[in-house]
Every structure is written in C-alpha cells, then in structure tokens.
Amino acid sequence: MSAMPRQLAWRLFKHEAKRGELSIILFAIILSVASVLSLSLFSERLQGALTDRSAEFIAADRQLSARTPIDPEWVMSAQTFNLATAQQTSTRSMAFANDELALVDLRAVSGDYPLKGTIKLAPELFATGVETTQIPALGEAWIDSRLFQLLGVSLGDSIELGEAQFTITKILSEIPDGGFSVFNADPMVLINLADIDATRVTGPGSRVNYKVYFTGSESDLDDYFDVLSPQLDRQVHRWLSVQDDTSPIGESVARAEQFFLLASLLAIILAAVAIGVAAQRYAQRHFDPVAIMKTLGASTSTIRKVYLYQIGFIALLGIVIGAIVGFVLQQLVVSALAGTVEVSLQIWYWRPLLIAIFTGSVCALLFCLYPLLGLFSIPPLRVLRRDIASSFTSRGGQYLTAGGAILLLMWVYSQNLKISLILFVSGLILVGLLLASTLGLIVLGRILGSGRMGAWQLAWARIKRRSLDNSVQLISFALTIMLLLVVLVMRNDIVQQWRDQLPQGTANYFLTNVTEEQRPSLIQHFSDNGIETDGLFPVSRGRFVKINDEILRHDITKEKEDTTNETRRGMGREANLTWDTQLQMGNEVIAGKWHGDWSLENSDLPPGVYPVSIEERVGERMRIGMGDKLTFNIGSEIVTVEVTSIRTVNWQTMQPNFFFVLHPMAMEAFRASYITSFYLPPERKPELTRLMAPFASVTMFDVDARINQVRSIIEQVSAAIEFILILVLVAGSLVLVAQVQASMDERQRELAILRTLGAKGSMIRASVIYEFLIIGSVAGLMAALANEVSLYLLQTQIFQMQSSLHIEYWLIAPLTGAVVVGLLGATSCWRLLSMNTQVLLSKML
Amino acid sequence: MIKTENLIKTVSTSEGELQILQPTNFSVEEGQSIAIVGSSGSGKSTLLGLLAGLDTASSGEIWLDGAPLHALDEEARAQLRGEKVGFIFQSFMLVPSLTALENIMLPAEITGLSNPKIRALEVLKQVGVAHRAGHYPNQLSGGEQQRVAIARAFITQPKILFADEPTGNLDAKNSDNVESLLFELNKQSNTTLVLVTHDPELALKCDRQLSMNAGVLEEVTV
Numbered sequence A: 001m002s003a004m005p006r007q008l009a010w011r012l013f014k015h016e017a018k019r020g021e022l023s024i025i026l027f028a029i030i031l032s033v034a035s036v037l038s039l040s041l042f043s044e045r046l047q048g049a050l051t052d053r054s055a056e057f058i059a060a061d062r063q064l065s066a067r068t069p070i071d072p073e074w075v076m077s078a079q080t081f082n083l084a085t086a087q088q089t090s091t092r093s094m095a096f097a098n099d100e101l102a103l104v105d106l107r108a109v110s111g112d113y114p115l116k117g118t119i120k121l122a123p124e125l126f127a128t129g130v131e132t133t134q135i136p137a138l139g140e141a142w143i144d145s146r147l148f149q150l151l152g153v154s155l156g157d158s159i160e161l162g163e164a165q166f167t168i169t170k171i172l173s174e175i176p177d178g179g180f181s182v183f184n185a186d187p188m189v190l191i192n193l194a195d196i197d198a199t200r201v202t203g204p205g206s207r208v209n210y211k212v213y214f215t216g217s218e219s220d221l222d223d224y225f226d227v228l229s230p231q232l233d234r235q236v237h238r239w240l241s242v243q244d245d246t247s248p249i250g251e252s253v254a255r256a257e258q259f260f261l262l263a264s265l266l267a268i269i270l271a272a273v274a275i276g277v278a279a280q281r282y283a284q285r286h287f288d289p290v291a292i293m294k295t296l297g298a299s300t301s302t303i304r305k306v307y308l309y310q311i312g313f314i315a316l317l318g319i320v321i322g323a324i325v326g327f328v329l330q331q332l333v334v335s336a337l338a339g340t341v342e343v344s345l346q347i348w349y350w351r352p353l354l355i356a357i358f359t360g361s362v363c364a365l366l367f368c369l370y371p372l373l374g375l376f377s378i379p380p381l382r383v384l385r386r387d388i389a390s391s392f393t394s395r396g397g398q399y400l401t402a403g404g405a406i407l408l409l410m411w412v413y414s415q416n417l418k419i420s421l422i423l424f425v426s427g428l429i430l431v432g433l434l435l436a437s438t439l440g441l442i443v444l445g446r447i448l449g450s451g452r453m454g455a456w457q458l459a460w461a462r463i464k465r466r467s468l469d470n471s472v473q474l475i476s477f478a479l480t481i482m483l484l485l486v487v488l489v490m491r492n493d494i495v496q497q498w499r500d501q502l503p504q505g506t507a508n509y510f511l512t513n514v515t516e517e518q519r520p521s522l523i524q525h526f527s528d529n530g531i532e533t534d535g536l537f538p539v540s541r542g543r544f545v546k547i548n549d550e551i552l553r554h555d556i557t558k559e560k561e562d563t564t565n566e567t568r569r570g571m572g573r574e575a576n577l578t579w580d581t582q583l584q585m586g587n588e589v590i591a592g593k594w595h596g597d598w599s600l601e602n603s604d605l606p607p608g609v610y611p612v613s614i615e616e617r618v619g620e621r622m623r624i625g626m627g628d629k630l631t632f633n634i635g636s637e638i639v640t641v642e643v644t645s646i647r648t649v650n651w652q653t654m655q656p657n658f659f660f661v662l663h664p665m666a667m668e669a670f671r672a673s674y675i676t677s678f679y680l681p682p683e684r685k686p687e688l689t690r691l692m693a694p695f696a697s698v699t700m701f702d703v704d705a706r707i708n709q710v711r712s713i714i715e716q717v718s719a720a721i722e723f724i725l726i727l728v729l730v731a732g733s734l735v736l737v738a739q740v741q742a743s744m745d746e747r748q749r750e751l752a753i754l755r756t757l758g759a760k761g762s763m764i765r766a767s768v769i770y771e772f773l774i775i776g777s778v779a780g781l782m783a784a785l786a787n788e789v790s791l792y793l794l795q796t797q798i799f800q801m802q803s804s805l806h807i808e809y810w811l812i813a814p815l816t817g818a819v820v821v822g823l824l825g826a827t828s829c830w831r832l833l834s835m836n837t838q839v840l841l842s843k844m845l
Numbered sequence B: 001m002i003k004t005e006n007l008i009k010t011v012s013t014s015e016g017e018l019q020i021l022q023p024t025n026f027s028v029e030e031g032q033s034i035a036i037v038g039s040s041g042s043g044k045s046t047l048l049g050l051l052a053g054l055d056t057a058s059s060g061e062i063w064l065d066g067a068p069l070h071a072l073d074e075e076a077r078a079q080l081r082g083e084k085v086g087f088i089f090q091s092f093m094l095v096p097s098l099t100a101l102e103n104i105m106l107p108a109e110i111t112g113l114s115n116p117k118i119r120a121l122e123v124l125k126q127v128g129v130a131h132r133a134g135h136y137p138n139q140l141s142g143g144e145q146q147r148v149a150i151a152r153a154f155i156t157q158p159k160i161l162f163a164d165e166p167t168g169n170l171d172a173k174n175s176d177n178v179e180s181l182l183f184e185l186n187k188q189s190n191t192t193l194v195l196v197t198h199d200p201e202l203a204l205k206c207d208r209q210l211s212m213n214a215g216v217l218e219e220v221t222v
C-alpha cells in the first residue's frame, strides 16, 4: 500500500515524459538550472580572472599598510596561515646626484615583491616597459626615466639617497602598485629593502609608509584577517583588498560584477516565471486524473504523495540535465571566447552548482506549490460536472508565494537585499500597472470588439472573456520583456560609459611644472609637431590654514595632527589649487552658482574674499559646505576664499581634475605653474625625447601603459557582458516560447470547437495572431514603462551611474513584443491547425 | 443496498437558492438494476453524484450498504467508494497518461488489492480488449475506451455500480456491446446497478425504472 503512490507517480512520470507531456515543465527547470549554473560558473571564473588582474594594482590579494613599522610577528604568523608575504617601505626623500637635487618617491622592496603583477623596466628612457622578475640588488637603485632627466644622470652613475650611495643600474618603468596620481607624484626610485636602514630616511619625523603584502586562498586570507584585525589600530593601519580599489579599473570590475549578478538574478526570475507557467498548465491537465482517482477511492494523502513524488522526479531529472547542459554551455562559451576573455583556469566551483540546485528545487517546489494545492483540492464531483474546477482559488496567495519565492531566491543568490528589493518592487509596480491596463483593455475591447463576428472581433472577445487569465499572461509576457530590456539597456549603458571613459585619443602623457614663460612656446612647439594639448591648467599648491575660524595646525608632530583632524577626515596638509572662470569639461555644479557666471563686483562677498568651487566628495569628507570660508597659505601669502559652488567631477576620465577651483582674481599675485596632457600615438613614441628636449624642466608622466591596461580589462569585461546578454536573451526567448505554448494549450479546446463548427482556418489563425499581437504590444509597452522605473532605481541606487530616459524603447519594445509574440503565436497556432480536428479533439481528452 | 430519506439538494445561484433535487425517498435492493430516466437538466446526474458520495446533500440521509454516507467526511467516503462502488461515465474518464491496462489497475492499486496486474489482465480479457492493453486512451476508439472503463469499474468487484449515460457517446453497435457487457457482469457478480440513461431501450432492460422530472423522482411502472 505504501509503495503505491510512488509506483503510480513513477508510472505517470514515465509515460508523461515519454509522451512529451512534461516537456515544458521539465524544460523550464532545465532552463533555470542551466542558466543559473552557466551564468554563475562563468562569472565566478571570470571574476577569478578579473580579481587576479585587479590584484596586480595592489600587487597582492591583500595589503596592510601602516604609518609605523609593522610587527614582524604578524608577518611570521601570516606564513602559518599559508599566506605568501612581501614587504615595502616607502617615503618621500631627497635624491642627490650630479650636483642636482630632486624629491623622489623612494620604494624599498623585499625579494618576493610583487606578489601579483610585475615590475617593468624600460630598455631606454621613456620606452615601453619590459617585465622583470628581479628586484634591485644591494647597493643598486632603479630609477624613473624622469629622474634621469631631472638629475641629468645616466646608467652606471651613482645617486645619493638619504645618507647612502647607490649605483643606478636600470630604468624603472612601472611597479604594480605605483599609484595613478599625476599630482604629488615624484619620480620613483626602487631599492632593496635591506638597504633602507642605511639611508636613514625613516627616522622620526619623516612620513614613512610600511606595507606588507599577502596572497593566498580567500579563506586563508579571511582567517588571517580575523585573527589580525583585533590587533590593528584604525588610526595607523589600513587593510586593503582588491574590492577596495577605487581606481577606474576597480570600479569597472565592481560594476561588471554587479551586472553579472543582475543578469543572473534576472535569469532566475525568467526561469521561475517559466516554471510557474508550466506548473499551472501541468496542474490544469491533471484536474481530471485527480478527480478520477478520488472517485475511485484515493484519499487526499495518496493524491498528495503521488504528485509530490512526480514533482520530485521531474525536479531531479531537470536538475541533473540542467546541470549538465549548463556546464557544457559554459564550457563552450569559454572556449569560444578563448583569447578574447581570460577566465580562471579552475573549471569547477561548488557554489554555482549549489545555487543552481537550490534554484531548481525552490522553483520546482514553490512555483508548483499553489497549482498543486489547487490540484489536490479538485472535488471528485468533477467527473460528473466538468465545469467544476478547484475550490482552492486563492490567486492572491499564489502570487504571494510566487513573489516571496522570487525574492528569497534573489536574496539568497545576491546576498544583497537592496538589489533584490529594487528588482522586486519594480516588478510589483509592473504587475500593478498591468492589472490596471488589462482592465482598461477590457473596457476598450467592449468598444472595439462589437459588431459582426470577424477575426478581429473574435480576438477581442477572447481577450475580454478571459480577462483574468489574460492579465496573468500579459503580466508574464511583460515581465519577460521587461527583464530582457533591463539587461539590454543596462549592458548598453555600462559599455557606453566605459567607452566614454577612455575614448580613442585619450591623453596618455601629462606635463606638469610648465612655467608661465614656457607656456606659449610649449603650445607652439607641440602644435608644430602636430600634437594637440588639452589646455593648460594653472596649478599652485596651497596649504590649509583655517576653515572658517578653526585654525588647523600642521607643524606639530604627526600623532597630534591625527587627533585634531579626526573630525575632518581625508584632510591633506596641502591641496592643488587651480583657477578659472570656465567650468571644466565633465564637471557639473550641483549647489550654488559657478563663479564664472556672475561678476565679483556685484557679489556680497566681503572685500578680499574670493569665490571657490569645491568638489562634492572632498566637501563631504572635510565637512565643508556652501558659505564656508577657507584660508590657504600660498607661497607666503594668505588667501581667503568662500565656497560659492559645489561640483561633481567625472573621476573616470583621464584628465586633470581638481578639488578646488578658485577665481583667477584670487590668484593674480601668484606665479603659477601649468599642467597639461596630450595624446601621442604609440608609433610616435620614439619622438618623445626629442619633443621634450626644449623643456628639460617640465615633468612628464607616461600613463600610456596604464591606459592600455585599463582598456584591455574593459574590452574583456565588455565581451563577457556580451555573452551574458546573449544568454539572458536566449533564456528570455525560451520563456516566451513556453508561455505562448502554454497559452496555446488553453486555446486548444476553443480552436477545436471553432474548427468543428466549421470556422475557416484562415479566420481562426488571423484571430489568434491578432490576439497575440495585441497582447505582445501591450506587454511591450508596459515593459518599456516598467523598465524605466527599474533602470532608474538600479542605476542610481546600485550602479551609481547617471540615469536617463530610454524613449526609443517605448517604441521598440511594443513593436518587437508584438512581432515576436505574434510570430510565436502564429507558429504554434499553425501547428495546431495543421492537425485535423479529430486529432485535436482526441488530444483534449 | 441503497436507501435515501428526504434527500434534498439546493444550490445557490445568482438568482438565489435553487432546489435542484426535491425530497427524495427510495431504495434499491442488492443485485437489482435500476434506470433513471428524464429530460436534460432534470437532476439525474445530481442524484447520482449524491448516491455515489461524490457530492454532499443539503439535507436528508443516504445509506449505502449499511453505511451512513451523509455522516461521513470526504476521506471516509473516498474509502467507501474504493471498496464498494464502481463508476462508468459518458465521457469514459480514463487517465490519459496511463495505458489501458494501467487505468484498469488504478482502482485495485488505490484500494490495495493484491496482484493488481493479474486481475487487470483478467478483466481486460473479459471485456475483450486484451490486445489493446498497452495503448493509451487516445489511441482507442470510443467503444474500446468504454470497455476499458467498464473493466476498471469491475476490477474491485464493487457491490454497487453507477453509470451516467454509459452509452451516450457511442454508436448503436457499440452501445449494444457495452450494454450487454454491463448486464452480463452485473449478473455474474451480483452487482447492484444504477444507471442514468436517455435510451428507453436500455432503461427497459433494467429491473426498475425511475423517472426524474425537475428534481422530482418517481417510480415508473411498465
């Protein structure tokens, strides 16, 4: 007796699977598992590769930096956690050679440095760097091309750093964590860590930065940090991981990760919708068998077991096939993209599989739950009165569990409640809109559908009659289209913003320390050589003296400074000031009025106080707002300025950006130096030395290598995003097919009857196509609207991007919706109509 | 075997309460065959549904082989149906995804009879469609489907068999076949037979005839 339900379930399952009756529900589960597995496996592998890539920017997986020497015990204990370590001590110091003096960025590194990325050496001054696995030997110094110019030295010469003598043996091109700042960047000198003590530059009073680098498995790193973190002093120590990277690359990677997450979430929702649709259809098809079994004496618990077993079999089969399909799919894509997209070589991760299995089971269970509950409660009387459906008709409850299940899945998967809620809420808004519009449609249908019974009237009559079923269908079509739109538009916007960030011809060299006198001849010289400079910005270094009446004291010891400045975090002693009446490109005033747009005479600023425009984030960090007065010491003069506007700056662009922009009047008395940037095509690189020859005192920064690095990462991520877009599109289209087929199923009976009554095939077909055209276009329009809402939320709340309207989709979405859904409807209708009526009727059994 | 007392069924419609079955009192002896006739919509299926315990009466009592059907809940009624009752319907009501043989095995399995497959093959042979055992319902003709349905109804050797227009969907020849099969099995296993029919000839073959007229059941004397 107890084995009966299982046997019966198995028998039903076997036969139905053989006869293709389970194909849609099985397919939906396979789809959900396969897409979740392939997407998350792919993104896991891609992220592995990208994280490795970005790890190069901190030269390790983790970095501990400190202002005081780091306890050697900590480094030792890291090794017991199976972590590899390396060290760097850096400071600004004077270098002396050839009777010339220069301030340098001195880096002393241990033998294992860098743990990620490589040191690059230039074969000639300013030439493209070549990787090396070595570090300077004792007594050797590798120095930046610029320093050769500044000091007028050449290879083999000696250089004095602090109190020690070194031999210059190599031209240093770049180190992985060399930083990206154009300002304050002194030419770099690399020496061996064992030599640092001899230079005596790390004595008290000097600003020294001590770093320890760590690499190892994520879990070992986390374990180590758990042990380490209680010992860290937040004032002194900073623990850095790749994710903390705020460089353009770091942000691109973070954004790409969010996109993958989003795309996978949408894939889950799509699959869930497909399963829901299929489960509903499955349950309806089993109304009769359940009524029969009950009539024959089956108890409710027997029925329950039979169907739970069946769902179990289906889910199991779906998960197994889905996992295989997903893995193969992902592997195919990886090999197809080989060469373009670098992925981690580790081909298997457990997390994606677990997520996929979890998704498959939760979908199968929760989305089948309500249809099944309905199924269980089918009264046996249905065998006599065919119109009796389930007495269990809590549609509200059904939507609640379905919605809850989706939210749960999204949350579990993303571990990010915010992104899940945003998607979910915009989904709810869409559903609300749709319900309202369906009602509108029905009213409209009453007007449009009156008159003689043609195909058009028939279509409207159907939509009208089955308003609730139709609204459910509409909602699922619209949801699908919306999700596809979100992914599509998101991808376009992200890739576009990345491209905008580094357009062709982005400046790859920066010049600083251009004097007032050099300015005209430099512009002339460059344009004679066919090179355009991106404008020269005046710069002056100013030292903060006061903010309003609060006097800032810098000249005391560091420890004291730390405590007095606690409330104004991120406060440097000095700031780079520029002045202009023109607002720089990419800047936007968000508070106050730009000082170039009004005249100083008519302002109510006190005499001797000039306007300043500050950057938003620095204002927040330093707690400066509109109307605050800042006092700077420039040269030996005191200048007081008042904040009259706050700007946002696009930090993603590779152009000089400034926190503080003053009015030119404030700076009239000062000598300025200028900064500019220009683009030099790679093939003209050899001309560089000749080009710069007349301006020996001008400092040049070569950021070409950096830009290429950023660009290649962006290219990679874009290609990966392309793949994910395609995958989601395929998933979405499949869901649409499933939906059309399920709804075609419901029409089968009606078609058969119409057919039997002698309705012409062409008329039936036309009416079905019209119906799907109407549903498709309305769903498309609704999707376009809901798309705007969710994109706005996503872009402003999660992706921190500029959000804009996407009017074009308001037209594209209804059109493609109508065409695609209409076409799908037409094909499955054609399939139905090509069967003869007899078959059609017997299929209804 | 069957006995009703003041059986009443009312349903609520948009126009208020509607009494579709007037107080009904009648009884059927063991092994008897009775026919319920009457015009469409008169309440025949309603009565059948009540007698078989598929539906609950608004008031009144039904006794089925000594069991008070009116006092049982759905689970208990299901068990009673499984043990004592067989059904045949106008639209056959076979499970589409089970083969003919498996459809027949179904009640035996549900009620936990031993060797359901052997029993099923046996009755399948009796109804003359043994060669169709592995076919699905939609691969069978109407007559064949109804024979399978009859086989399914008899596999548990029920004490009472309810049939709602068993020949309604069949042509004359198939009807005759099914009818004679039905009565044959009825005689063989001494089953009480309650059948609803529009066919006067079929009604005449029964021991008794009752006529339903707008919810009122009357004995017809021929």
Ligand SMILES: Nc1ncnc2c1ncn2[C@@H]1O[C@H](COP(=O)(O)OP(=O)(O)OP(=O)(O)O)[C@@H](O)[C@H]1O
Residues within 6 Å of the ligand: B011, B012, B013, B020, B038, B039, B040, B041, B042, B043, B044, B045, B046, B047
């Ligand atoms: N739940 C219900 N709600 C409303 N009306 C009902 C309900 N059940 C039955 N009826 C009505 O009661 C009447 C009797 O129905 P029943 O199915 O018993 O008729 P019948 O005699 O079997 O007819 P036919 O010969 O056409 O099968 C019909 O008018 C039917 O519409």
Ligand SMILES: [Mg+2]
Residues within 6 Å of the ligand: B044, B045, B046, B164
């Ligand atoms: Mg009837």
